[in-house]
Amino acid sequence: xxxxxxxxxxxxxxxxxxxxxxxxxxxxxxxxxxxxxxxxxxxxxxxxxxxxxxxxxxxxxxxxxxxxxxxxxxxxxxxxxxxxxxxxxxxxxxxxxxxxxxxxxxxxxxxxxxxxxxxxxxxxxxxxxxxxxxxxxxxxxxxxxxxxxxxxxxxxxxxxxxxxxxxxxxxxxxxxxxxxxxxxxxxxxxxxxxxxxxxxxxxxxxxxxxxx
Numbered sequence: 001x002x003x004x005x006x007x008x009x010x011x012x013x014x015x016x017x018x019x020x021x022x023x024x025x026x027x028x029x030x031x032x033x034x035x036x037x038x039x040x041x042x043x044x045x046x047x048x049x050x051x052x053x054x055x056x057x058x059x060x061x062x063x064x065x066x067x068x069x070x071x072x073x074x075x076x077x078x079x080x081x082x083x084x085x086x087x088x089x090x091x092x093x094x095x096x097x098x099x100x101x102x103x104x105x106x107x108x109x110x111x112x113x114x115x116x117x118x119x120x121x122x123x124x125x126x127x128x129x130x131x132x133x134x135x136x137x138x139x140x141x142x143x144x145x146x147x148x149x150x151x152x153x154x155x156x157x158x159x160x161x162x163x164x165x166x167x168x169x170x171x172x173x174x175x176x177x178x179x180x181x182x183x184x185x186x187x188x189x190x191x192x193x194x195x196x197x198x199x200x201x202x203x204x205x206x207x208x209x210x211x212x
Contacts, residue, residue: 005146006156012141016160019137020167025086025203029123030168032093034175037110042172044113048120050165055125057157060134061150075128079207082126086204089119093197129210 006012026049034042067074111119124130134157142152 005143005149006152007141007143009141009159012138012156013159013163015137016163017167019133020160020164025123025127026120027168027171028199028203029089029120030172031175033111033116033120034172035179037116039172039176041111041113041116042175043169044116045120046165046168046172048117048122049124049168050161051117052121052124053130053161053164054157056131056134057154057161059131060138061153061157066135078126078128078131079210082128083204083208085122085126086207087201088204089123090197090199090201090204094194094201095197127207129207 030042030045030049033045138153138156138160141156142149146152
């Protein structure tokens with residue numbers, strides 16, 4: 001990795017895995033969709049989140065994320081869009097239709113996979129803290145004298161995203177296995193849906209009051 005000026009790659013990978021495991025809106029969305037519609041839906045949600053991460057990586061690699069770090073107006077705009085979206089998703093879960101499901105059928109309020117993908121994408125993309133994280137975290141592992149800093153940044157971002165996708169799919173798999181019995185109890189499913197809605201609303205409100 002000397003050619004690209006990447007330092008302590010092993011430490012970057014370990015740190016990235018730890019950071020991916022920490023719970024947040026992305027993980028919550030993947031768990032929620034998997035619990036409601038199975039592993040396939042959770043996998044699609046994870047791919048949407050991963051696509052959002054790719055956008056953040058490219059933005060940070062080419063300096064666009066620096067605008068969020070230096071411009072209060074830009075940061076506030078993206079922050080409020082993300083907060084509104086998370087609160088909207090939370091309230092939709094809290095006040096949406098009740099889940100009615102039989103053993104061999106999908107829930108009556110099942111969401112198309114295309115919409116799940118878009119929601120996962122937007123959940124990640126509209127969080128300015130993700131962009132600022134890449135801007136602050138990744139450069140620590142790139143030599144200041146590296147000739148191709150943008151390429152180094154993208155490579156590290158791809159490694160981070162691959163690890164993230166592995167974790168997200170493992171999370172979806174574990175949720176799918178654990179939720180099969182839970183899905184048979186509509187009372188438990190209803191409570192989990194309300195809990196998810198409450199957490200999404202909390203994440204949205206917390207984001208709204210986040211300083212730059």
